Amino acid sequence: MTGRHLHPDALLVRDLSVSFDGFKAISGVDVSFAPGELHFLIGPNGAGKTTLVDALTGLVRGTGSATYGGKELLGLRSHKIVRAGVGRTFQTATVFEQLTVLQNLDIAAGLHRPAWRLALARRGVPTAVEEALETIGLSELRHRPAGVLAHGQKQWLEIGMLLVQDARVMFLDETVAGMSADERAETGELLRRIGRDRTIVVIEHDMDFVRNHADVVTVMHAGRVLAEGSVAEIQANEAVQEVYLGRTVKGSVDA
Amino acid sequence: MITRLKSSLPLLGIAALALALLVVAPAVLSDLRLNNLAKYCCWAMVAVGIGLTWGRGGMLVMGQGVFFALGAYAMGMHMQLESVGDGGIPTFMILYDPLAPLPAFWEPFRSGVFTIAMIVVAPVVVASILGFAIFKRRVKGAYFAILTQALAVALATLISGTIKYTGGDTGLSGFTSFFGYTLDDPLNRRLIFTITATLLIGCLVVVWQLYRSRFGELLVATRDAEERVRFLGYDPANVKLVAFVVAAVMASIGGAMFVPIAGIMAPKSMDAAASIFFIAGVALGGRAALFGPVLGALAVGYGQSTLSEQWPGTWIYVLGLLFVVVTIALPGGIASLATRGAGVMAGLLVGRRPSHRKAASA
Amino acid sequence: MDSLIAPLLNGTADGALLLIAALGLALTFGQMGVINMAHGEFLLAGALTGYVTQQMVASTNLSILLALPIAFVVAGALGVVLEATVIRWMYDRPLDTLLATVGVAMILRQLVLDTFPSQGVGVVTPDWLDHQLDVFGYEWPLRQLFTILLAGACLGALAAVLKFTSFGRQIRATVQNRALAETLGVSTRMVDRVTFFVGSGLAGVAGVAISLIAATDSTLGTKYIVSAFLVVVAGGLGQLKGTIIAAWVVGVSTAFFTDWTTGSIAQVIVFVLVVIFLQVRPQGLFTVRTRGLA
Ligand SMILES: Nc1ncnc2c1ncn2[C@@H]1O[C@H](COP(=O)(O)OP(=O)(O)OP(=O)(O)O)[C@@H](O)[C@H]1O
Numbered sequence A: 001m002t003g004r005h006l007h008p009d010a011l012l013v014r015d016l017s018v019s020f021d022g023f024k025a026i027s028g029v030d031v032s033f034a035p036g037e038l039h040f041l042i043g044p045n046g047a048g049k050t051t052l053v054d055a056l057t058g059l060v061r062g063t064g065s066a067t068y069g070g071k072e073l074l075g076l077r078s079h080k081i082v083r084a085g086v087g088r089t090f091q092t093a094t095v096f097e098q099l100t101v102l103q104n105l106d107i108a109a110g111l112h113r114p115a116w117r118l119a120l121a122r123r124g125v126p127t128a129v130e131e132a133l134e135t136i137g138l139s140e141l142r143h144r145p146a147g148v149l150a151h152g153q154k155q156w157l158e159i160g161m162l163l164v165q166d167a168r169v170m171f172l173d174e175t176v177a178g179m180s181a182d183e184r185a186e187t188g189e190l191l192r193r194i195g196r197d198r199t200i201v202v203i204e205h206d207m208d209f210v211r212n213h214a215d216v217v218t219v220m221h222a223g224r225v226l227a228e229g230s231v232a233e234i235q236a237n238e239a240v241q242e243v244y245l246g247r248t249v250k251g252s253v254d255a
Numbered sequence B: 001m002i003t004r005l006k007s008s009l010p011l012l013g014i015a016a017l018a019l020a021l022l023v024v025a026p027a028v029l030s031d032l033r034l035n036n037l038a039k040y041c042c043w044a045m046v047a048v049g050i051g052l053t054w055g056r057g058g059m060l061v062m063g064q065g066v067f068f069a070l071g072a073y074a075m076g077m078h079m080q081l082e083s084v085g086d087g088g089i090p091t092f093m094i095l096y097d098p099l100a101p102l103p104a105f106w107e108p109f110r111s112g113v114f115t116i117a118m119i120v121v122a123p124v125v126v127a128s129i130l131g132f133a134i135f136k137r138r139v140k141g142a143y144f145a146i147l148t149q150a151l152a153v154a155l156a157t158l159i160s161g162t163i164k165y166t167g168g169d170t171g172l173s174g175f176t177s178f179f180g181y182t183l184d185d186p187l188n189r190r191l192i193f194t195i196t197a198t199l200l201i202g203c204l205v206v207v208w209q210l211y212r213s214r215f216g217e218l219l220v221a222t223r224d225a226e227e228r229v230r231f232l233g234y235d236p237a238n239v240k241l242v243a244f245v246v247a248a249v250m251a252s253i254g255g256a257m258f259v260p261i262a263g264i265m266a267p268k269s270m271d272a273a274a275s276i277f278f279i280a281g282v283a284l285g286g287r288a289a290l291f292g293p294v295l296g297a298l299a300v301g302y303g304q305s306t307l308s309e310q311w312p313g314t315w316i317y318v319l320g321l322l323f324v325v326v327t328i329a330l331p332g333g334i335a336s337l338a339t340r341g342a343g344v345m346a347g348l349l350v351g352r353r354p355s356h357r358k359a360a361s362a
Numbered sequence C: 001m002d003s004l005i006a007p008l009l010n011g012t013a014d015g016a017l018l019l020i021a022a023l024g025l026a027l028t029f030g031q032m033g034v035i036n037m038a039h040g041e042f043l044l045a046g047a048l049t050g051y052v053t054q055q056m057v058a059s060t061n062l063s064i065l066l067a068l069p070i071a072f073v074v075a076g077a078l079g080v081v082l083e084a085t086v087i088r089w090m091y092d093r094p095l096d097t098l099l100a101t102v103g104v105a106m107i108l109r110q111l112v113l114d115t116f117p118s119q120g121v122g123v124v125t126p127d128w129l130d131h132q133l134d135v136f137g138y139e140w141p142l143r144q145l146f147t148i149l150l151a152g153a154c155l156g157a158l159a160a161v162l163k164f165t166s167f168g169r170q171i172r173a174t175v176q177n178r179a180l181a182e183t184l185g186v187s188t189r190m191v192d193r194v195t196f197f198v199g200s201g202l203a204g205v206a207g208v209a210i211s212l213i214a215a216t217d218s219t220l221g222t223k224y225i226v227s228a229f230l231v232v233v234a235g236g237l238g239q240l241k242g243t244i245i246a247a248w249v250v251g252v253s254t255a256f257f258t259d260w261t262t263g264s265i266a267q268v269i270v271f272v273l274v275v276i277f278l279q280v281r282p283q284g285l286f287t288v289r290t291r292g293l294a
C-alpha cells in the first residue's frame, strides 16, 4: 500500500462492511477517492466492487463510515447522496429508453432546479445539457429515443447524465465492458477530459484499459482491499498476482 | 414547422372537445340526454386522473371511488342540508332517530364555501397521507393496486354500515337545490352541465400542461425505471405522490358534480365495482394518451346508461369482454391505433420510424 | 370467558377459509406474478359445485365429500382455461393480468347470475357436521372445525407436494429463477399450467367450505377476494408460513373487531391495520430476498 496523502476533497471510506443475511460481501474496507485522478477498482468476479459502490450510493446498507464534503453518506437515501454530489452508473446501462437523449439529459439536469419549475415545459436546451451533448459526442443523436442507441452510446449517455447533474464524484461500473476497441479509446479520452476536476472511479475487468488510463488502482478480493497503488506497483504486487491474476498462466498480467 | 404543428395539436383537440361539449351538445341534446352527458363528464374527470396516474405514472389506481366519494358526500351533505333549510335535519336521519341532533361533522357543510373547500382539500389530505405512506415505503405494482381497491371496499362498507350518518346503502338523495338554484328548473340543470363540462375541460388542460412539462417526462421516467430516477437525485415517491394527489382531486370534483346531476349518492357509485368501472374507459380509450381516458370514459358511460337499462346482463358481459380484449390485444387502447397511424404518417413525412410501440405497456 | 372463546374460534375458522383461498393465490402470484382477480369467482365455482353435487347426490352426508374433489377439478380446470386463453399473453405485464382477470371475473359472475337463481342457493349442512362442540361453554359449530381441518389438509398436501415430489422441486426452481430452471430442462410452461391448476383448484375446495357457512350467490367471490389478497400481501411471497400467520391473524382480528364493533367497521379496521403493517414491512412477513436494481 502506498502512503498517499489525503486530498481535502476526497471521498473517505473507513471500515466499511456490508453483509447480506450473514454473508460478508464487504469487510472493513478503507479507501479514499481523490479528485483529478482516474481511480480504477479491479478484482475478480464477486470481489465486492459493485457492492462497495452500492453501499456508497445508498442502494445497500453498510456499516462504518464514508464521508464526502463533510457529509456522512452511509444512511442517506440514494437521492440525497446524489444531491450531495456523488453519482454512479450501473453495470447494465440504465437510461430511460422511452425518452430521447435530450430528455434523458434534461431530466438529469433537473435536480438543481426549484421543484415548481417542473410544472413548466422545457424551452430550448439548457447550456449544461448542450455542453454535455458535445462532450459525450451525441449531439447529432439528441432526438433519438435512448432505447435505440448502441450499447456504447448508452454508456456515454449515462456519463453525460452524471455530467449535467454535476456529480463531483462518479462511480462508473464496468462502463467499457462490451465496447469496441475504438469506443474504448474514445471513452478513455472522455474520462481523462472530464476527470481533471472530478473524482472518477471506474470498475473494470479489462487490464489493457486499466493499464492505459489508470492513475491509481485499488484491487479488491473477497470483500477486502488487497492492494492499492499505481499500475506498475499493482503489477509487481505478489499478492495480487496470486489471487487475482495468478490463477491463470503466470505473466497473464498482459493478457 | 411540423413540431410547431405537433405541439399545438393537443390544444386544438381540447378546443374541439370544448366546442362539442359547451356549444354543440347543449344545442342538439334534450334536457334528459344533456343530463346524462353531464354524468359521463363526471366519470370522465375521474378517468383523466386515472390516465395521469396509471397511464403516465404506472400506478394502477383501483380505488378512485374513495376520492369520488369524498367529493360526492361533501356535496351531498351540503345539498341535503340546503334542501332541508336552516336548522333542518335530513329526512333519513329523522326516520332513523327522530330525536337525534345533526351529527357534528355535518354541521360545517351547511356552508357552501366550506363544502367547496372540502371538495378540494379532503382528497388532497387523504391522498397525501395515503400516498406518502405507500410510496415512501416503495409499495408499488400489484400491491398498490390491491391496496387501493381494498380501501374502496373498506370505505364502501363503512358507508353502508353507518346508516345514521351517511344514509347507508340508500345513500343521500331528495335534493332540491344547488347553491341556491332550484334543481327543478331545466335552465339550472343546463347550467350545471356547463359547469361540469367546463371543469372537465379544465382537468384536461391541467394534464395537458403536466404531460408537456418536465414533470411529465419525469413521471414517465419514474414509471419506466423508478430506481434509476433516484440516482438522478429525485425522490420518485414525491413524483408519484403529485400525480396521485392531482388525480384524487379530479376524482373528487367529478364526484361532487355527480351529486346534483344524478340526484343521489350511494356506496354503489363509489365501491370496488364502480372504481373498476372508472378504469374501463381509460383502458378502452388509451391510458397514456391525452384524449384516451376522456373519450373512453364518455363512450363507456354512454354504453353503461343505454345498454344497462335495457339489457343489464349484456352490459356486464360487454364490459368484462372489454377488459379482457383490450388488455390482451390493445394495451394502449384505441388511442394507440391513432398514434400508430399518426406515427406511420409522420414516418412517411419525416422519414423516421415510429417509436411508440412500448409506450403504454408499462 | 365466552366472549373471548367465541371470536377466537370463529375467527380461526374464518382464517382457515381465507388460508385455503389465499394459498392458491400465493401460489400463482408468487410463482408467476399473476394477479388473478377471478380467483374469487373460482371460490364461487367451488361453492356452486357443492350445490350441484347436492342436487345430484341424494345423500347430503355423502355429497359434501364428493363435492370437495369435484370442486377441486372444476375450479382447477377453469384456472387452466384462464391461463391458456388470457394470462399466457401477458406474462411480462403483471398489472395487465390484474385488469384482464377483473374482466373475466365480471363475466363469470354474470354467468352465474344468469344460470342460477339470483337470490342465491343454499347448501345444506350434512347431518354429521350439524352439531355443536362444547368449548368452555361456547357451542362451537362443528362445521367450523371441519374448515380448519380442511385447511390443514390442503396445507399439508401442498407442502408435501412442494417438498417431496419432483414436480414440487420444479415449482420451487421456477419461482426462484425462471431462466435458470428453463436451462436446466424444466418446462416452465408446463409448471405454470399445473401450478395454475392446483392454485385454482384450492379455490374450489375453499368454495365448498364457504358454501357451508355463507349464502352462495354471485357476490361470494367479491366478498373474499380482497381479503385473500391482503393475506397474501401481508404474508409475503415465497413462503407458506407467512400466508398461514397472516390468514389466521386477519381471521381472528376481524372476528374480535366484529365482536367489539360491527362487521363493517371491523373490516375497515382490519384493512387499515394491514396498510399500516405494510408500512412497517412492505414486503410482508417473510420474503425471499433477491438482488437487482429493478
Ligand atoms: N443483494 C445481495 N444478496 C446476497 N448476496 C449478494 C447481494 N449482492 C451481492 N452479493 C454477493 O456479494 C458478493 C460481491 O458481489 P459484487 O456484485 O459486489 O461483486 P463484483 O466485484 O461487482 O463482481 P463482478 O465483477 O462480477 O461485477 C458476491 O458474492 C455476490 O454474490
Ligand SMILES: [Mg+2]
Residues within 6 Å of the ligand: A049, A050, A051, A091, A173
Ligand atoms: Mg459488479
